[in-house]
Amino acid sequence: MIITSVADIRTEPKFESERDSQLIYGERVKILGYENNFVYVECPDGLKGFVKKNLTGIYSKRKYKLIRPFRSKSIILPFGSYINDDDINEFNIPESLIRNISKKYDPVEMAKKFVGTPYLWGGTSNFGFDCSGLTQRMMRFSLSYEIPRNSNQQRDLSKTIKSFDDAKKGDLIFFKGHVAFYIGNYKIVHANGTYSRITYNDLSDNSIYSKKLLSIMEKIGRFEY
Numbered sequence: 001m002i003i004t005s006v007a008d009i010r011t012e013p014k015f016e017s018e019r020d021s022q023l024i025y026g027e028r029v030k031i032l033g034y035e036n037n038f039v040y041v042e043c044p045d046g047l048k049g050f051v052k053k054n055l056t057g058i059y060s061k062r063k064y065k066l067i068r069p070f071r072s073k074s075i076i077l078p079f080g081s082y083i084n085d086d087d088i089n090e091f092n093i094p095e096s097l098i099r100n101i102s103k104k105y106d107p108v109e110m111a112k113k114f115v116g117t118p119y120l121w122g123g124t125s126n127f128g129f130d131c132s133g134l135t136q137r138m139m140r141f142s143l144s145y146e147i148p149r150n151s152n153q154q155r156d157l158s159k160t161i162k163s164f165d166d167a168k169k170g171d172l173i174f175f176k177g178h179v180a181f182y183i184g185n186y187k188i189v190h191a192n193g194t195y196s197r198i199t200y201n202d203l204s205d206n207s208i209y210s211k212k213l214l215s216i217m218e219k220i221g222r223f224e225y
Contacts, residue, residue, distance in 0.1 A: 009049035013038035019122035026082025105142035158221025
């Protein structure tokens with residue numbers, strides 16, 4: 001289990017290696033081995049990588065999730081952290097931030113709350129998201145529905161929707177190496193490097209950016225949940 005705010009999952013057992021993904025407080029990992037000061041783990045989505053050993057601890061059952069980030073004296077718990085009664089007492093977490101782990105939300109409406117959040121390669125938390133980190137985190141938090149970590153995997157496993165006429169809110173729009181949530185009426189919300197943050201964009205506004213996105217669009221995809 002992750003016992004720090006956010007833990008980087010790296011491709012190699014060294015700090016200088018690439019950040020492949022992140023896990024947040026309370027998320028469970030399967031330990032596959034040890035190397036130096038790192039643990040080789042399998043994440044909930046099946047991704048495998050290395051995390052610093054001191055960022056992991058023994059798993060205990062999680063009953064709740066945080067609807068917003070919370071700063072205590074000893075830790076900053078990001079949005080979506082998985083907590084239990086011991087955490088609530090130790091960190092003095094307000095009841096207003098606590099939700100039952102099974103409570104469902106609209107992932108698109110949840111993503112909208114993070115417009116302006118910085119873009120971060122490999123990021124999956126409110127400290128910074130990349131494109132597929134945003135879609136995965138919102139699906140995991142909102143629906144307890146697990147989709148793959150990277151956009152190409154999400155594209156390949158999602159059901160193909162023929163056109164924007166058939167698309168609906170919550171579908172995923174896939175571009176070359178990129179993914180966005182579809183809001184409706186050709187509008188998307190996504191974490192992107194162009195603006196270095198999460199933004200809204202209108203694919204029908206004839207802007208240079210929208211034209212570029214449409215030129216590399218690969219698929220409209222849907223996960224049935």
